[in-house]
Amino acid sequence: MTTLTRDHFTTLDQQDPLAGFRQEFELPAEHIYLNGNSLGVLPKTAKARARDVVEQEWGQGLIRSWNTADWVGLPRRVGDKIAGLIGADAGEVVVADSTSVNLFKLAAAAVKLRPGRSKILSEPGNFPTDLYILQGLEAFMDGRVQLNTVHRDEILSAIDEDTALLVLTQVHYKSGSMFDMAAITARAHEVGALVLWDLSHSAGAVPVALNSVGADFAIGCGYKYLNGGPGAPGFLFVAKRHQAQLQQPLSGWFGHASPFQMRDDYEPAPGIERMLCGTTPVIGASLLEIGVDIMASADMTLVREKSLQMGQLFIELAEQRLGGYGFGIASSKDPALRGSQVSLTHAQGFAIMQALIARNIIGDFRAPDILRFGFTPLYVRFVDLWDCVDALVDIMATRDWDRPAFKSLTAVT
Numbered sequence: 001m002t003t004l005t006r007d008h009f010t011t012l013d014q015q016d017p018l019a020g021f022r023q024e025f026e027l028p029a030e031h032i033y034l035n036g037n038s039l040g041v042l043p044k045t046a047k048a049r050a051r052d053v054v055e056q057e058w059g060q061g062l063i064r065s066w067n068t069a070d071w072v073g074l075p076r077r078v079g080d081k082i083a084g085l086i087g088a089d090a091g092e093v094v095v096a097d098s099t100s101v102n103l104f105k106l107a108a109a110a111v112k113l114r115p116g117r118s119k120i121l122s123e124p125g126n127f128p129t130d131l132y133i134l135q136g137l138e139a140f141m142d143g144r145v146q147l148n149t150v151h152r153d154e155i156l157s158a159i160d161e162d163t164a165l166l167v168l169t170q171v172h173y174k175s176g177s178m179f180d181m182a183a184i185t186a187r188a189h190e191v192g193a194l195v196l197w198d199l200s201h202s203a204g205a206v207p208v209a210l211n212s213v214g215a216d217f218a219i220g221c222g223y224k225y226l227n228g229g230p231g232a233p234g235f236l237f238v239a240k241r242h243q244a245q246l247q248q249p250l251s252g253w254f255g256h257a258s259p260f261q262m263r264d265d266y267e268p269a270p271g272i273e274r275m276l277c278g279t280t281p282v283i284g285a286s287l288l289e290i291g292v293d294i295m296a297s298a299d300m301t302l303v304r305e306k307s308l309q310m311g312q313l314f315i316e317l318a319e320q321r322l323g324g325y326g327f328g329i330a331s332s333k334d335p336a337l338r339g340s341q342v343s344l345t346h347a348q349g350f351a352i353m354q355a356l357i358a359r360n361i362i363g364d365f366r367a368p369d370i371l372r373f374g375f376t377p378l379y380v381r382f383v384d385l386w387d388c389v390d391a392l393v394d395i396m397a398t399r400d401w402d403r404p405a406f407k408s409l410t411a412v413t
């Protein structure tokens with residue numbers, strides 16, 4: 001392994017075909033942002049769009065804007081654009097609600113497609129809301145379905161004839177580990193089980209090919225790699241072949257076949273719109289569209305290449321420069337099994353991350369000992385990785401982390 005230098009990283013930036021995207025985003029001066037996996041940054045055009053939606057569409061257009069500004073078309077319009085990022089077809093994705101709510105709608109609808117089967121499979125340590133929502137569904141159905149969590153290495157062998165549904169997050173939020181979507185989907189289908197993929201750390205981060213692996217259902221997040229803004233609505237995918245049979249539990253008026261006929265009886269929309277529930281969060285969905293448009297204009301192959309190269313270099317830097325300080329590497333070194341982040345472990349992880357954030361280098365901490373660094377190739381530079389590890393070396397060498405100010409817990413880590 002050659003010894004890495006800062007020059008090596010500045011040269012990579014000069015040769016980076018994606019470098020031009022950075023100027024489309026507004027980043028605070030003198031910051032290194034390695035947390036786009038948790039909250040993406042602000043696209044410059046989103047500011048003008050926010051002003052337009054609020055001042056013109058809402059302020060001047062008022063109720064007319066449902067038609068004149070096509071507010072009513074937002075869930076499908078933005079959904080179709082996201083479909084292009086995840087290997088789905090137009091008419092298979094809508095933007096709606098939050099990821100958590102979308103999971104409930106889809107998981108409940110999916111288990112109804114498999115009557116007589118009692119098992120929902122997931123992994124321990126999946127993102128908390130995924131497990132909580134499934135526990136809620138289990139309790140709500142009085143135990144007619146049971147959540148089984150099995151270690152990720154044993155998922156394939158745990159799929160059996162009693163499995164109704166698997167709910168897995170393709171890229172793990174803490175470790176960045178990635179499931180083989182094609183292999184798991186194929187095994188599930190062999191025994192007639194369905195699979196719901198959580199793409200919160202996949203959409204805009206890694207190439208996803210839902211239809212080419214024959215995926216059934218998916219959900220994902222708008223405010224992470226898609227740069228939709230804080231609290232942006234989530235999205236959901238239902239393969240065309242399942243749509244007509246799918247009965248979702250939150251049968252609100254936006255999912256009705258003809259909502260504005262105001263009839264007493266619910267009749268689901270024929271296509272993906274049946275997965276909607278209530279009124280679209282117009283401002284949030286309008287800003288999400290901006291982030292999605294930028295992502296759609298980038299070549300996903302280049303994004304993945306740069307992201308993997310960044311992960312590789314970050315691991316090499318950590319090995320070369322942080323060796324003596326007690327760090328571990330929680331992410332796979334195999335690029336095929338790694339999403340767009342690298343996680344380090346350290347017993348003093350919380351304080352170390354606080355010390356780093358005090359230097360305007362922003363990653364995050366996930367209990368009990370994970371320091372997460374997300375790589376968002378559209379706006380993170382190679383040199384940022386060098387500077388981040390350089391700061392970590394200084395924080396460890398000077399014991400800067402060992403100050404009371406860095407040890408008091410904040411509500412959101």
Ligand SMILES: *Cc1c(COP(=O)(O)O)cnc(C)c1O
Nearest residue numbers: 098099100127169173198200221
């Ligand atoms: C971020 C994330 C969520 C977020 O769910 P919300 O309903 O938006 O709070 C869900 N699942 C996974 C795997 C995530 O990473």
